[in-house]
Amino acid sequence: MSSQVFVFPDNKYKDENRSGWYIYRNSDRNEATLRVQDSNMKIKGAVRLNTSLSPPTFQGYNGTEWVNFNAQKGDPGEQGNGFNSVIELENLHGGEGEIFRRQLIDTRNDVDKIQLRTLSAGITSINGAPLETMYIKTEDHTINLTALPQPFEWNIANQPIPNMKSNPITDRQFKCYGDVSIWRSDCHISQGQVVVISGNKGGYITVSPLVYSAVNKFRKAQTPLGIALRSVIPDQPLPVCTKGITTAKVSSKVPNNIIADNSIEFAGQPALVGEDGFIFASKVKPSVDYIQLGVFVEEGGNTDWQLVNI
Numbered sequence: 001m002s003s004q005v006f007v008f009p010d011n012k013y014k015d016e017n018r019s020g021w022y023i024y025r026n027s028d029r030n031e032a033t034l035r036v037q038d039s040n041m042k043i044k045g046a047v048r049l050n051t052s053l054s055p056p057t058f059q060g061y062n063g064t065e066w067v068n069f070n071a072q073k074g075d076p077g078e079q080g081n082g083f084n085s086v087i088e089l090e091n092l093h094g095g096e097g098e099i100f101r102r103q104l105i106d107t108r109n110d111v112d113k114i115q116l117r118t119l120s121a122g123i124t125s126i127n128g129a130p131l132e133t134m135y136i137k138t139e140d141h142t143i144n145l146t147a148l149p150q151p152f153e154w155n156i157a158n159q160p161i162p163n164m165k166s167n168p169i170t171d172r173q174f175k176c177y178g179d180v181s182i183w184r185s186d187c188h189i190s191q192g193q194v195v196v197i198s199g200n201k202g203g204y205i206t207v208s209p210l211v212y213s214a215v216n217k218f219r220k221a222q223t224p225l226g227i228a229l230r231s232v233i234p235d236q237p238l239p240v241c242t243k244g245i246t247t248a249k250v251s252s253k254v255p256n257n258i259i260a261d262n263s264i265e266f267a268g269q270p271a272l273v274g275e276d277g278f279i280f281a282s283k284v285k286p287s288v289d290y291i292q293l294g295v296f297v298e299e300g301g302n303t304d305w306q307l308v309n310i
Helices: none
Strands: 003-005 020-023 034-036 047-050 055-059 066-067 125-128 127-131 135-137 143-147 177-183 194-201 204-209 226-228 236-249 270-273 279-282 292-296 305-309
Touching: 177 194, 194 236
Parallel strands: 003 020, 177 204
Antiparallel strands: 020 034, 047 055, 055 066, 125 127, 135 143, 177 236, 194 204, 194 226, 226 236, 236 305, 270 279, 270 292, 292 305
16 A cells, blocks of 8 residues: 655645645655644554643553653652762872862752862062962963062072082083073183173174183273083083072182182182182282182182182
8 A cells, every 4th residue: 555645735724634644735755744643543553643632742552551752750760879979079199289179079969069279379578579470361271370470589598508519520500599691602611610791703792711811801801790500612502600609610820919728718708710710719818900700608628619609
C-alpha cells in the first residue's frame, strides 16, 4: 500500500483534519510532514494527539495504556555523590598565596559559592612615603601584572664581608651593592679595574682603563667612572659599578712619589688609583697630585683584592 501525501489547503476552513503526510502546494514530496489526530484504536505502537485533554497531548499506546509524550517531573531519585566527593579544590604547596578561599563546598546550601581570592597590589614605604608596587589590569582573557620600578635599598646589615667580596676565579661578574650601568669597552679591560669615559667609537660612548704615567686631570680623561665588574675585550658590553660597594684589584704600579701601605689600617681609608688602573692605600696623604676612587671597606688584610665603597 502506497502512503498518500495530502496537499495542505490554502484555506484553513477546507482542512479535513486527517492523519497522514502533508506538503504545501508546489513543495517537494521529500519535505512532507507527518500529522496525527485523535484516535481510540489501541494498537501497540500507535500514536495520537488526544484532543480531549487541555492542552491537547501527544500519546503513544504501549499495548496496555496510553502514555503521555509530554515531559513530566518524575519521582525524586536517590541522593547522588556530593560535590566534595567528586571535585577537590587544592591549593598547591611551594609558593605564597592561596587562590581558593574555601576548599570544602556544602552543596546542601543553595547560596554557597566557590570563592577565589582576588589579586591586590602591595604597598611599600620609601622614606616614609607609600608607593604602589604593581599595576593590575583585567582583560577579557588575561590578568596583566606590571611591576612598578622601586628605589632599591640594599640591606648591608645582613651581609657578612666574606659574602660581599667577589672571587675572581669563580665569579664571572663581580658583585656590586649599588648602581650598575652597561658601557661599551674601547679596549681590553680587566675585572676589578678602574675605568673612565675615554671617548667615542663608531658613534658609541666607550670606556677604557684608567692608566696613566702622570696625573693630569685637566688635560686627560682621569675622572673615574667606576670599577669594571667583568673582564672584556674591545667592543663588548661592560657592566660597571658606578656607586656602591664592590671588589677591586690591588695595584702593583704605585706612583714613585707616593708611599703605598701593604694593609688597610681602618675602614674608610682612601682608595687611590695606581698607574695600572687598580687601587692601593697610602700610609700618608700624598704631597703630589693623586687620583682617589672612594674608600676601603675592610680593615687589615694583605690580599690582591679589596672591598671598596665608591
